[in-house]
Amino acid sequence: MEEFRGNSVSSGVALGNIAVFAKEESEPEKKSVEDTDKELKRLNDALNLAKKELENLYNDAIDKVGEENALIFDIHKMMLEDLDYIENIEGLIKDEGVNAEYAVFATGELFSKTFADMDDEYMKARSVDVIDVSKRVIRKLTGKAEVSLESSEPVIILAEDLTPGETINLDKSKVLAFVTKKGSSNSHTAILARSMNIPALVNVDFNLEDLSKFNGKFAIADAAAGKFYVEPVDEIIENARKLEAELDSARAELNTLKGLENVTKDGRKINIFANIGSEKDVDAVIENDAGGIGLFRSEFLYLGRDQAPGEAEQFESYKEAIVRMAGKKVIIRTLDIGADKKVDYLGLVEEENPALGYRAIRICLNNEGLFKTQLRALYRASAFGNAGIMFPMITSVDEVRRIKEIAGKVREELILEGKEVGSPELGIMIETPASALISDELAKEVDFFSIGTNDLTQYTLAVDRQNEKLGGFYKPHHKAILSLIKMTCDNAHKNGIWVGICGELAGDLELTETFVDMGIDELSVSPSKVLSLRKAVRNI
Template identity: 50%
Template sequence: MNDIFKGTSVNGGIAIGKIFVFNTAKENIKSKKVEDIDAELKRFEDAKTRAMEQLDTVYENVAKEIGSEAEIFNNQKMTLLDEEYISSITDLISSRSSAEYAIVKTRNNYFNIFSAIDDAYFKKKAIDIEDVSNRMLSILAGDKNTNITFDEPVILLADKLTPSQTMLLDKSKVLALVTKKGSIISHTAILARSLSIPAVLGINFPEDSNGKMAIVDGFNSTMTINPDEMLIKKAKDFKSKVDEQNAHLIELRGKKNLTLSGKSIEIYANIKDSSDVSSAIYNDAGGIGLFRTEFLFLGKDRFPGEEEQFNAYKEAAENMHTKIVVIRTLDIGADKTEKYFHSVKEENPALGIRGIRMSFKYPEIFNTQLRALLRASYFGNIAILFPMISSISEISRAKKMIRNAANELIEENFPFRIPEIGVMIETPAAALISDAIAQEVDFLSIGTNDLIQYTLAADRQNEEMMPYLNAHSPAILKLIKMTIDNGHLNGCRVGICGEMAADSSLTQTFMEMGVDELSVEPYKILKLREQIRNMP
């Protein structure tokens, strides 16, 4: 009883029900010689044409349901127009291989190459190739129905799911998704978030799970198989509360963030990578107030290259259309870097090489990030945010590096745009000179998490310091008010992007201070909007 498995959550929610284990049918396509090469080439061309038609239909249906995430299927259409991919298949057929074998051989070759590259863009491309190849194989087999179907609502367990399999699920009968493989940036994870299906990846569930009762907790990244009656009742009670709250909040999508007296404020989303954009869109964010780029650098054995970063920033900007996407440059310290940084251990990393100081220490890496940001800005409304600023000279140095990156792109004929520039106000020094800082930049973003620890001299990583980390301290509120006033006096908009932005006990205070925007986790946006709309 209560066998608990831990994974990685990609979408919150609670699901209670029976398990259905989906096992992919084993492929049995062997190499065989064909006599009529022209006929086999025609079979392939017909399958390709049919696949294009199917993808058009899937795209239209998915776009109506979840909007911009349907672009996944347009990307798959581009795979069918890729000359190298198609030539690989037709060359094999011209060598007397069957169309099926040629597709499988090409699929496996490209999938192995792209999935081995430590780059989110290529990993997604590998999945696209696999999915579109399997679609053509299904067509060649006579359009055999490969949809996953159930007789009753179930918790679906699978080794992995392709985008097509995910989108063709009967959503009314899928309580939750649990897979052994996948990542938070996979297409399936993105689609699960867009469809608001609780989903947990990376759970190595037992093969004999089919038909057993389970609870999937997307908030805590767990699945419990064979839960006892007490746990089931507790989960049902919690689910009822969550469902009731969500149903009410969903009605607020499309509404304005206006108080009863007509005061307005922007509510933006904090995200950790481009895959979180779907959640921001679903929760009706006015823009992205904080894109934490450090997640592109962590969990790797090398610095992310320019193309990898460019694709991540561009994807976020394009999916947000004309809405602003504020991207913070690398903000990690020596205590959180990977081995490839070769950082020296510091006695007090919170007061050491972190934020903009880390970028200055690695100018080549900073230049790579700036180039990627300038290029991505050409495709959307991106703004650059510098972290841990404490002096005007740091701003001048960072702006000079932007100009240098821009000159390089001009010489190399890359299209780009110089975006708005902003600064994080998260040290007392920055708050105290925020009037001078505001004259140098386009906007200010108050990072309250660090502002609290630096102002109150209390390490936020030390549990014993928790009683001293008082977000309501008059000193903190005075620095915030000072920053807002100084920003406005010098033509800067001012936002708050730390945990305090979502503190409902301070929302009224921030509105009275005149803050222009609050940036919070996506799932907190509608709750915050509700509170604002009920304010006098």
């Protein structure tokens, strides 16, 4: 038996034979070319083909892992449109007279190293993405197909690393687990593995030269313990099978909770809703028996495109979600763009500290045309069911009053036009210490609060939540955070409005009883966490 250790990025256990995912991609040969115009045309054609392929991957990924996670491929597409990246490739072709394949390879290596040398762990993980998009362009130039897995039975995939494209193209029914030599918890492949509910280990300490000898051997990937066993002894196999049975039993038990109330043993009830990225995610909401949608992230309609979506497109998207939820509440957050979510067509400039900069409601209030288009779509869609509109990044009462003034005028205009409109609840997100501290005043202006604990934590503790070096300082259970949540909840109820939580803490089972005791009315989590949260509530 051989035992290896790694980092778990997606929990679970898998037993089966190993299939080595070996890539035989070598460095393109550097050639001199005389007709650089012809080479530039080859490059342009290959870039267009790669972009089209990424669009197809994006649409495929929406069905497999949802809109939010499919955004990975939109990000890759944007990388292929990055002017610095393109100009560097073109410069090598024109100035050095090299072939397009080599120019793309050299540029990919240069940009990848730039990311890899950064201190921020999240940015380090982007180095793999640059290599992935560069290899995609090279394949279009050479006509080679992407490496794929060929297996007639489910297997444990063993590889040096896996790109997002390779991961999403795998037949999920044939994959028991991912085990890779490289990778990080921030890698897009890790994110996809979690979304696909496939056990995954990265940074596993096997030698690359041993890859071929492992092919076909029986193994166990224990992502719960962070261990990988090749040809394990009987005792290890027996323990793994017990764990596998326990996990299967736990999943089956959760399914028995469908249709039951979210009520504690002493009769206290709480709503458990789901967070989604688009109307296409409603299937998962219904499948997991969520009581409603607590956060529809409308910004995903705005990303990965050349211009903002129009009123008609937004209306159809919001309407579909509202209609399909059949009377259950659907809360749609207005555009929350900026910070880590950028769109070129809005002309957002680079900021030294984007988390504290021009984002979310600040953009909407400075661009009323953009804001009104979304509000028109939202008011029209709200006529088809039980809807709420939620505004992010609030810091003052004046902001809320201005929002209500704009929203009121939009609704009046639609009525004058003879359009059918609803009367959606209007709420705000409490995600800044300022909004929590004045929540008593804010509660008099709106119908509900939804606490965004991710931003509330980073702003309260002055810790960048995307900087892994600060992981030890990012403490969502910090007394200050819980005090702000309790204050917000008390002020909401004092003023007769309801309050929910839609950030990561909503699904933190260690805090479920705390939130119930506080009187939180609603918890909104990813669809896959709904039943686990229901179980936790019913056991209080």
